[in-house]
Amino acid sequence: MAKQINVALIGNPNTGKSSVFNILTGLNQKVGNYPGITVEKKQGTCQLERNLKAHIIDLPGTYSLNASSLDENVVIELLLNKKDKDYPDVAVVIADIENLKRNLLLFTQIKDLGIPTILAINMADRMKRKAISLNIKELEKKLGTKIVLLSSRKKTGIETLKSLISNYNSLSLTPCINSSKIAPEYFERLQKTFPNQDLYKLWLVVTQDVNFGKLNRKKINGIQPFQTESITNLKRLQQKETIARYQFINDTLKETLSIDSKNAKDLRSRFDKILTHKFWGYVIFFSILLLIFQAIFDWSTYPMDFIDNSFTLLSEWLKINLPPGVFSNLITEGIIPGLGGIVIFIPQIAFLFLFISILEESGYMSRVVFLMDRIMRRFGLSGKSVVPLVSGTACAIPAIMATRNIENWKERLITILVTPFITCAARLPVYLIIISLVIPEGRVLGIISLQGLTLLILYGLGFAAAIIAAYTLDKYLHVKSKSFFVIEMPNYKLPLLKNVGITVLEKTKSFVFGAGKIILAISIILWVMGSYGPGDFNQAEEIVLQQTEQQNLSQEELAIKLSSFKLENSYIGIVGKFIEPAVRPLGYDWKIGIALISSFAAREVFIGTLATMYSVGNDEVETIKERMAAEINPSNGAPLFNLASGISLLLFYAFAMQCMSTLAIVKRETNSWKWPLWQLLSMTALAYIVALAAYQILK
Amino acid sequence: MLSIASLKIGQRAVIKDFSVDVVPLKLLEMGCLPGNEVTLLQEAPFKDPLYLTINGSHLAIRKEMACKIEIELING
Numbered sequence: 001m002a003k004q005i006n007v008a009l010i011g012n013p014n015t016g017k018s019s020v021f022n023i024l025t026g027l028n029q030k031v032g033n034y035p036g037i038t039v040e041k042k043q044g045t046c047q048l049e050r051n052l053k054a055h056i057i058d059l060p061g062t063y064s065l066n067a068s069s070l071d072e073n074v075v076i077e078l079l080l081n082k083k084d085k086d087y088p089d090v091a092v093v094i095a096d097i098e099n100l101k102r103n104l105l106l107f108t109q110i111k112d113l114g115i116p117t118i119l120a121i122n123m124a125d126r127m128k129r130k131a132i133s134l135n136i137k138e139l140e141k142k143l144g145t146k147i148v149l150l151s152s153r154k155k156t157g158i159e160t161l162k163s164l165i166s167n168y169n170s171l172s173l174t175p176c177i178n179s180s181k182i183a184p185e186y187f188e189r190l191q192k193t194f195p196n197q198d199l200y201k202l203w204l205v206v207t208q209d210v211n212f213g214k215l216n217r218k219k220i221n222g223i224q225p226f227q228t229e230s231i232t233n234l235k236r237l238q239q240k241e242t243i244a245r246y247q248f249i250n251d252t253l254k255e256t257l258s259i260d261s262k263n264a265k266d267l268r269s270r271f272d273k274i275l276t277h278k279f280w281g282y283v284i285f286f287s288i289l290l291l292i293f294q295a296i297f298d299w300s301t302y303p304m305d306f307i308d309n310s311f312t313l314l315s316e317w318l319k320i321n322l323p324p325g326v327f328s329n330l331i332t333e334g335i336i337p338g339l340g341g342i343v344i345f346i347p348q349i350a351f352l353f354l355f356i357s358i359l360e361e362s363g364y365m366s367r368v369v370f371l372m373d374r375i376m377r378r379f380g381l382s383g384k385s386v387v388p389l390v391s392g393t394a395c396a397i398p399a400i401m402a403t404r405n406i407e408n409w410k411e412r413l414i415t416i417l418v419t420p421f422i423t424c425a426a427r428l429p430v431y432l433i434i435i436s437l438v439i440p441e442g443r444v445l446g447i448i449s450l451q452g453l454t455l456l457i458l459y460g461l462g463f464a465a466a467i468i469a470a471y472t473l474d475k476y477l478h479v480k481s482k483s484f485f486v487i488e489m490p491n492y493k494l495p496l497l498k499n500v501g502i503t504v505l506e507k508t509k510s511f512v513f514g515a516g517k518i519i520l521a522i523s524i525i526l527w528v529m530g531s532y533g534p535g536d537f538n539q540a541e542e543i544v545l546q547q548t549e550q551q552n553l554s555q556e557e558l559a560i561k562l563s564s565f566k567l568e569n570s571y572i573g574i575v576g577k578f579i580e581p582a583v584r585p586l587g588y589d590w591k592i593g594i595a596l597i598s599s600f601a602a603r604e605v606f607i608g609t610l611a612t613m614y615s616v617g618n619d620e621v622e623t624i625k626e627r628m629a630a631e632i633n634p635s636n637g638a639p640l641f642n643l644a645s646g647i648s649l650l651l652f653y654a655f656a657m658q659c660m661s662t663l664a665i666v667k668r669e670t671n672s673w674k675w676p677l678w679q680l681l682s683m684t685a686l687a688y689i690v691a692l693a694a695y696q697i698l699k
Numbered sequence: 700m701l702s703i704a705s706l707k708i709g710q711r712a713v714i715k716d717f718s719v720d721v722v723p724l725k726l727l728e729m730g731c732l733p734g735n736e737v738t739l740l741q742e743a744p745f746k747d748p749l750y751l752t753i754n755g756s757h758l759a760i761r762k763e764m765a766c767k768i769e770i771e772l773i774n775g
């Protein structure tokens with residue numbers, strides 16, 4: 001029977017844990033040159049030997065076992081809970097050769113927990129450049145462990161690592177530091193109270209509350225909360241521990257590590273001189289943002305046109321080849337255009353992820369955090385909020401996850417609450433189709449297209465809303481939090497094509513499939529609701545015939561009358577008529593009302609919903625845009641999608657919180673329903689009021 | 700007493716002490732301990748935040764904290 005062991009990859013942020021994880025497991029976890037890419041536990045397996053399998057756990061980076069942010073806490077919760085099914089049989093501490101001193105702090109802590117620990121020193125490919133040499137034999141002896149020099153970029157040292165993991169039983173368990181020496185009397189007391197517990201683990205449990213206060217007590221069996229010392233005293237002891245550890249590390253490295261700083265090549269400072277410059281730094285940052293915008297809206301039109309044409313062809317081919325009938329209509333006029341409405345955005349979404357991923361992989365993102373921190377702080381945010389806000393232009397879900405490395409709870413909460421205002425990729429399909437319907441094609445001053453300008457304004461509006469909301473929240477939100485901001489500035493790296501490619505591919509894929517599933521589900525539900533109905537629906541033919549007896553209608557006119565009567569009396573029509581009074585003041589009819597409501601599942605559903613409803617009511621072959629342009633507002637006979645109602649819709653989508661997945665993530669990340677509900681209500685109320693005002697003024 | 704916030708770009712110094720009761724543990728863990736060397740690499744507008752190397756690691760901290768870390772300049 002094959003044996004399986006748990007192997008945890010632990011280390012400082014940005015040392016290459018996920019890169020090593022990907023090599024060992026063959027999976028594609030996201031890798032990036034920014035501390036805090038991985039924010040939750042990820043798992044995979046690796047065949048070590050013929051009958052030994054490893055269950056590999058990739059963890060968020062942490063500087064020590066004293067958590068100060070949520071991502072770090074994930075590591076501590078795992079290591080303190082022996083009963084966890086993922087509790088490691090062996091820990092592999094991944095260290096960065098360029099930061100060995102600091103990396104060893106965490107190593108000594110983990111070793112002192114009594115877990116068999118291997119030290120894997122990564123980025124060995126950079127040793128020559130940085131003129132670093134290391135006496136491994138000696139270091140192994142001093143640290144009492146096995147060491148492997150790795151390079152996950154060059155893929156060296158992996159086999160050695162695997163064989164070290166297989167032989168984990170032969171690792172020494174002697175602690176690096178006898179922690180009870182730090183405060184002998186206190187530790188003796190601890191041991192007496194809990195005679196059966198590991199002393200260093202006890203100490204960590206006691207002190208976690210002091211720093212972070214988020215430890216899940218129920219998970220740590222056998223240790224009840226207790227107060228043994230004043231908090232200030234405990235903090236002093238923690239400091240003593242850290243100092244003692246650094247002393248040990250300095251002594252160890254003095255004889256084993258040498259850096260010949262004269263021969264080290266230093267590209268970092270040359271880049272930093274420009275990229276973090278007080279003036280040029282900002283110029284460059286804003287130029288990059290403009291470049292991204294340009295790429296998304298200009299360059300991607302070519303592949304988009306291609307996709308658009310292919311989908312139209314596909315739809316037409318299906319219309320000819322499928323047997324005629326209502327179900328084929330659902331496919332060709334509801335589902336296919338609905339999916340097409342998403343697939344067409346693949347180039348733009350891919351461009352967006354491409355740029356964000358290059359910014360992260362090159363190490364530039366931390367510089368942006370540095371440049372923006374002070375400005376963001378004026379609005380109650382942190383420099384670290386820039387990363388979520390920028391990636392929020394793709395999708396709010398990963399963006400909200402990325403807030404995990406913001407230490408300050410208030411700054412983090414505000415970032416989470418305002419991120420959904422940022423124009424995400426899901427709003428694009430809605431924006432673009434409405435813009436193309438209601439905004440004329442002309443150019444301002446002969447250069448900037450009106451439609452492009454409208455889009456730019458909508459992006460600006462989203463950003464402004466986020467900033468203003470943050471500022472207001474900062475004023476009125478009373479959340480206690482005291483923490484200390486620090487961000488590591490990683491070395492610049494040439495983005496690895498493979499890492500960037502994988503990120504782009506995975507993210508785009510999950511966006512399309514995620515949206516695709518929702519669209520499919522909603523199209524089918526709406527179609528069923530539109531094809532059946534109570535009472536009058538079933539006598540539709542007789543009623544319509546009766547009503548139109550005197551009118552002498554042609555066969556065709558009669559069919560149109562009939563199908564629209566059916567739609568209005570179907571279940572969907574009944575629901576639509578019920579909500580119509582609420583949306584009429586905004587300039588919409590009941591069909592848009594339904595589209596609006598189904599968009600609360602996900603915004604990109606809008607077009608698919610309209611397409612499905614139009615296809616239920618009509619057998620004509622038309623594109624969705626033509627159908628929308630032909631809709632007439634029954635109350636005044638003018639086109640339904642006009643400037644006033646169009647702007648009103650755009651504004652509604654800009655501000656409303658229409659995304660179930662985002663709400664779910666906010667619930668998870670804030671650990672309460674209070675915040676997502678608050679978001680849903682306040683953002684939607686804002687959207688309603690703004691859209692109402694816009695329509696009433698413009699109409 | 701000088702603090703990190705009073706360094707000029709490129710200047711090196713040794714950390715002496717902290718002028719707060721309880722130093723954030725994270726700061727110590729990042730290598731900011733008395734006796735270690737610190738260099739100011741870059742500053743953002745209004746000297747906030749500051750981009751430093753401390754004990755061989757590169758990091759940025761806010762001015763508010765930097766003011767509380769006392770230093771002694773290294774000549775030359």
Ligand SMILES: Nc1nc2c(ncn2[C@@H]2O[C@H](COP(=O)(O)OP(=O)(O)OP(=O)(O)O)[C@@H](O)[C@H]2O)c(=O)[nH]1
Pocket residue numbers: 011012013014015016017018019020030031032033034035036037038039059060061062122123124125126150151152153154361493496499
């Ligand atoms: N030169 C070099 N770069 C590497 C090596 N391994 C990883 N990197 C790069 O280091 C950066 C960080 O890699 P990740 O695997 O994301 O690091 P991580 O430890 O998972 O980071 P977090 O999840 O943020 O804690 C990426 O830019 C990688 O391309 C290596 O062996 N050599």
Ligand SMILES: [Mg+2]
Pocket residue numbers: 017018019030031037038059060061
């Ligand atoms: Mg990672």
